[in-house]
């Protein structure tokens with residue numbers, strides 16, 4: 001694997017991470033304490049030209065945006081904000097209620113491509129674990145104000161469609177509801 005500039009900032013210490021299937025921790029500076037419980041998970045895809053997580057990691061270090069987890073196309077998971085803090089992955093500011101009550105997951109998938117099976121599987125295993133930990137209902141929630149697993153566009157309709165039509169929700173939710181276990185990346 002190519003060594004990237006941000007690799008020197010990575011940790012693989014389990015104490016730096018929440019989900020046990022996380023491979024790496026790289027801190028984003030864009031995180032605030034949560035005034036409320038986690039009730040939702042928000043699903044994103046990159047849709048740009050990137051084929052690995054480097055562009056996302058760079059964005060979440062060098063802009064005001066952030067995310068809790070990034071799943072790359074090999075199924076490797078990098079965490080950038082701890083679960084007990086809010087990240088800025090939807091709306092106009094980090095204090096948006098949909099940021100304060102959610103965990104965001106970014107997936108590396110260029111527009112027009114099918115997400116690889118290991119990406120779906122390892123993301124579904126992550127979401128299964130998060131739903132158990134935070135008592136989030138394992139449903140694809142289409143109502144912005146209700147708990148569950150949501151599209152980015154459901155909570156932020158003015159943003160670009162995300163995760164977009166390349167994301168197979170039926171396939172994904174089937175794995176989440178079957179408590180799929182993690183594949184080794």
Ligand SMILES: [Zn+2]
Pocket residue numbers: 043044045152162163
């Ligand atoms: Zn998004």
